[in-house]
Amino acid sequence: MTDSSTQAALGRRLMARLDEAARHSQPGPGVTRLFCSDEHRAVLELIADWMRQAGLSPELDASGNLVGRNARAARGERTLILGSHQDTVTEGGKYDGMLGVALPLQALQALKEAGTELLYGVEVVAFGDEEGTRFQSTLIGSRALAGTFDPASLEARDAEGVTLGEALEAFGGNPQAIPQVARRPESVFGFVEVHIEQGPVLEQRDQAVGIVTALTGIERHRLSLRGKAGHAGTTPMAGRRDALVGAAEMVVEADRALNATPDLVGVVGKLDVRPNAVNVIPAEVNFTLELRSPSADVREKGRREILEACQRIARTRGLELSSEPTYGAEAVACAEWLIEALEGACRACDEPTQRLFSGAGHDGLAMHDLTDIGMLFVRCKEGLSHHPDEAISEEDAGRATRVLMRFLSDLGSAPETRDRD
Structure with a gap:
């Protein structure tokens, strides 16, 4: 052969x-x-x-x-x-x-x-x-x-x-x-x-x-965003504490920061919404943030910028935000x-x-x-x-x-x- x-x-x-x-x-x-x-x-x-x-x-x-x-x-x-x-x-x-x-x-x-x-x-x-x-x-x-x-x-x-x-x-x-x-x-x-x-x-x-x-080095975080549920038809738009709207704004902000930072990539890959009902204002969203870069300094800078932006969004919308690292490897x-x-x-x-x-x-x-x-x-x-x-x-x-x-x-x-x- x-x-x-x-x-x-x-x-x-x-x-x-x-x-x-x-x-x-x-x-x-x-x-x-x-x-x-x-x-x-x-x-x-x-x-x-x-x-x-x-x-x-x-x-x-x-x-x-x-x-x-x-x-x-x-x-x-x-x-x-x-x-x-x-x-x-x-x-x-x-x-x-x-x-x-x-x-x-x-x-x-x-x-x-x-x-x-x-x-x-x-x-x-x-x-x-x-x-x-x-x-x-x-x-x-x-x-x-x-x-x-x-x-x-x-x-x-x-x-x-x-x-x-x-x-x-x-x-x-x-x-x-x-x-x-x-x-x-x-x-x-x-x-x-x-x-x-x-x-x-x-x-x-x-x-x-x-x-x-x-x-590459990798790190992952879990973010929990809490607002307040309410009837989607009777609660006025002004003053709503909609956790999903806040999370969506955070995802866009993360994407902006990632695109603006050389040698850094990342993703918000998973979102869980509660109560996840068609006619209820979302009260809670848990989502993941993953960052990858060969440089630890680049990841740290990107992480700090994204998490600080998320906290600003949470304060503006009357939401409570917590985050915790779930994984890291250099x-x-x-x-x-x-x-x-x-x-x-x-x-x-x-x-x-x-x-x-x-x-x-x-x-x-x-x-x-x-x-x-x-x-x-x-x-x-x-x-x-x-x-x-x-x-x-x-x-x-x-x-x-x-x-x-x-x-x-x-x-x-x-x-x-x-x-x-």
Whole structure:
């Protein structure tokens, strides 16, 4: 079989696997698969089978991650961790997260079938929760591996009032044993994630893959705005304390500040209105504010400007406003040696070596606390993500798999311990 036919076969098989995983979704457009849900449970059965085909032994850990280990990792040899998250946003796409689970498993299976033995430990992790869609508490699984999991997260509740701890226990995890999930830094020599770019750069440059240099910093806040309910037909417009009107003005002000600040992006992504009735003045609105920038100073300036504007709006409209941070992660750099190793694999596969910055957060934000991180981006159509129309091509799937196979085989043995920045 020629290299081109092998690459085509890899692409077809990977796309078929991703299609199969996408069927484990709540009804509706796109893919909706939440942490500790029935869909999560079902997709792990599929992933566990992929792990076995790749020569790995699967195991559900205490934090809800599915971890597949090769024999060397199981014996405690120094290990490279690969993987990404299985969960999605509501009505998301097939590839965000799941590509980084399916592709390394396929690469490992292809190397195994070719008789290539890797002289180091390998783990592939299907992280349980990265998006935070269900509990608004992200990076649960990767923080567990990194040893930075906050037990207070177990008290977070979903829309039905179920706590994260309760959901995890019902799923088969063990909230009390999460501290034991943490890896010893000396046992791991790196973490590498494959992910769709979620942006337009690779498509604009007509390149299948790119090498990430750093991951953006992210912070999230929950704002609660309280006014006063009343009959929508009998209460005069003047003097109304309409929480939704105030929230709408705040959303517009946030958008203005974000557009006026270089290197800062953000979104008000979720609003909950009470009592949410057609003929009642809204008494309460809870909404989220997310800010992203590689610069902590830029985020701080933007946050201060937006929150001060929201307080002015609340005072003007006679509303009560409170805010609290719900999540924060600083920008982190990818390790230069992993960047160079991925570049070498790209060159060996006749792929351009494009370096680019990630404007999205990933499990690497947490894994950086444990070990060196690296990341390979794959081109996605129109840079679209978190959307049912999210798409990659079969050809790019095959090309990215070949690059990762070359990267894994070229490592030889576990690199010596490196001093981290």
